Amino acid sequence: MDKANQSQQVTELTLAGLTDDPRLKGPLFVLFLLVYFITLAGNLGMVALIRSSSQLQSPMYFFLGNLSLLDACYASVVAPRTLMNLLMEKKTISLVGCAAQLFFFIGFGSTECFLLAAMAYDRYVAICNPLLYQSIMSHRVCVLLVAGSYVLGLLHSLVHTEFAFSLPFCPPAEIDDFYCEIMPVLAVSCSNTQVNRHLILGLGGLVEMVTILAVLVSYSFILSAVSKISSFKGRHKAFSTCTSHLTGVTIFHGSILALNFRPRPTDTLSTDKTFAVFYSLVVPMLNPLIYSFRNREVKSALREFVVWK
Known part of the structure; x- marks a missing residue:
């Protein structure tokens, strides 16, 4: 009862952060700021290049x-x-802010799983049914696949x-x-989180299994089709x-599996981070x-864009 009463008073959570060493905070800030800048510049630049280049208007580039x-x-x-x-000494985040961050983090990560599976299907159609590629992968189908991935x-x-933030949290509630991230959030709950952990393993594992299986099936058909091409140049x-x-x-799913589904008996917290x-x-x-x-077409379009500018 005391824990339940305490949990009602929790309106914000505290993040432990990456390090408590003040000597590392400055270099880490510069490093992560550079990584974030490269991420935004590279990804948004790719979006702008694809939208502006006539060479990159196929379903694959969509x-x-x-x-x-x-x-x-x-x-x-x-x-x-x-x-x-x-940059801050007190690393707090509101319950609503934490829930929003968790929702979008899992949501965008899961969406990327489904989108990568849709891209594998696109490659399967392009290689195994090249004559029907444009009709099968119409703009409407591509939009539906992307929208379905987000949904x-x-x-x-x-x-x-919903399951994580329906639980009570007790002071000091430090993540x-x-x-x-889902597992550290569950660790600060006052109540039994066994159902949540089974849900992560079951539902999260299902998403991983289905999307990886879709990629593997698509590429098994692709390998079969490519093996029938007589010339090495054609296969390449x-x-x-x-x-x-x-x-x-490989990089995306490998990092998910390493973070969430690996054995943990000897892992340290620093390894997790x-x-x-x-x-x-x-x-x-x-x-x-x-x-x-x-990708030659992307490099060619980028050269044309630079020359035009």
Whole structure:
């Protein structure tokens, strides 16, 4: 009863942050500010390039533009608060603010899972049914796939956020992380969180399993189709459009699995935070680099854009 009464008084939570060492806060602020700037410049630059270039108007680049916009939003959920907390002694966040951060963080991350699966389907149609590609992947179908990714991702997030913030929290309510991530939030609750943890494992695992399976099935058909091409040059050309996507999928899903589904008996808190930094701040920065450096059409469009400017 005392805990329940105390939990009603909690209106804000405290974030532990990345470090308590004042000597590290300045360098970390500069580093994360640079990473965030590169993330915004790279992703929003990719969106602007795709919208302005006549070379990049195929369904593949429609998905890539939406992926870049999603990554810019995804990074913006965590980076500004992280930068602000590095400059402040008191790292507090309201319950509503924490719930919003958790909702959008899980929502954008889940949406990216579904969007990467949709991009794998796009590559499957392009390579296995090239003559029907434009008719199958019409603009309407592409919009529906992107919209469906957002709907499923945000619904998935809504379930976790609703269950997490229906729990009571007791003072001092300090989250042992630098942003409102689901497991550290549950750790400061007064009540039993077993249902929430089963939900994370079950529903989160289902999203991961379904989207990874969709990618694997798409690429199994792609590999089968490519293996039937007689010339090495033809095989290389057919599969070269997939390498950037495969790299992005591997990095994104690999970081999710490493952060949330790995064994934890010997893991330290610093290791958890390192994974969290990579997953929340570094991964969104990598996608525009991966897709621009490994794609001839993007590099060609970028050269034309620079020359025109």
